[in-house]
Amino acid sequence: MAGEKSITFRVRRYQPQGTKGPYYQDYNVPYRDDEVVLDGLNYIKDQLDPTLTFRWSCRMGICGSCGMDVNGSPKLTCGTFIRDAGRGGVVQVDPLTSFNSIKDLVTDFDPFMDHFAHVKPWLIREKEKPVAQGEYLQYPEDLTAYRQQSLCINCTLCYAACPVFQGDDRFVGPASLAMALRYIRDTRDQGAEQRFERISTEHGIWECTFVGECSVVCPKEVDPAGAIQTLKLMATTRRMRKLLMPKSAPR
Ligand code: SF4
Ligand code: FES
Missing domain, CATH: 1.10.1060.10 (Alpha-helical ferredoxin)
Known part of the structure; x- marks a missing residue:
């Protein structure tokens, strides 16, 4: 994902086998105006940190698997533009608060x-x-x-x-x-x-x-x-x- 602009993704991490509890990790993510939060997470996974774990499948608002809290609001990350979510300078991504996190951004369905x-x-x-x-x-x-x-x-x-x-x-x-x-x-x-x-x-x-x-x-x-x-x-x-x-x- 190449782009002139970049923004901080603050992502909640949690490893069930880890010694520490949930914590936030920051990533610097380049983006274009037509890219969505899921694109940013995939950039992190592909280019910066392959250990980051999250669900997604269709990238078109059909499968329902990419739901996460974006800046505290439940959103489909494939339908939420970085340009909108990042207006405050940071895109904070948490697992949906509805169910317990199994690992990082993946909740127990x-x-x-x-x-x-x-x-x-x-x-x-x-x-x-x-x-x-x-x-x-x-x-x-x-x-x-x-x-x-x-x-x-x-x-x-x-x-x-x-x-x-x-x-x-x-x-x-x-x-x-x-x-x-x-x-x-x-x-x-x-x-x-x-x-x-x-x-x-x-x-x-x-x-x-x-x-x-x-x-x-x-x-x-x-x-x-x-x-x-x-x-x-x-x-x-x-x-x-x-x-x-x-x-x-x-x-
Ligand atoms: S928000 Fe609830 S009712 Fe709406 S599509 Fe998702 S699961 Fe179904
Ligand atoms: S990836 Fe399928 S709804 Fe977002």
Whole structure:
């Protein structure tokens, strides 16, 4: 990466086998205006320090693996320009605060995957029809109903931005709850009751205090905060219908 300008990257390092705790290491990184923070990290890895460890894959905001705290804010590093992040003279890069660091900028995704699996993010059918009977058809408006939530790339920036999750990691969390809504709204799915049993709980939708930062940082405009409020409304309506009209209660 050749460029006339350069800037300091202050990167949080952590080696689990090391004798010292987390510490910051500074690197002088040349850059052009069209380069992003991930380019700077790759420059460090390729040219200055091959021991620096971080995740990335697609470089185009699709894989969700390059999320880090850039100057204290959760960002996709492949979508954050150095020219913007470096306005204060330093680009500070930390692992996302959502989950523990395994090494340097790599966080442990396992707790997130546990929360994600908790909402059953797959189509549930009471009875599968034989393949020979064909697909489950949908109309464009059926797709529109859940398309926004389906755009999630599992980057976990929303968990890093969520003060509720920072205080209680039992909270199912923004992206997982948005994914629950995505499947509940899918006309092919019949698993709403199973999901509401799991998410209409103390550590599910009712733990969300609607701070809304999850939606602010989301790079895909999934709006998990809005999804959770929708789920609260749906859960309340279902509960009332069950109480008042038990025979016509939704499944
Ligand atoms: S909801 Fe947005 S911020 Fe959260 S994991 Fe999905 S894409 Fe990332
Ligand atoms: S590298 Fe894939 S989203 Fe950034």
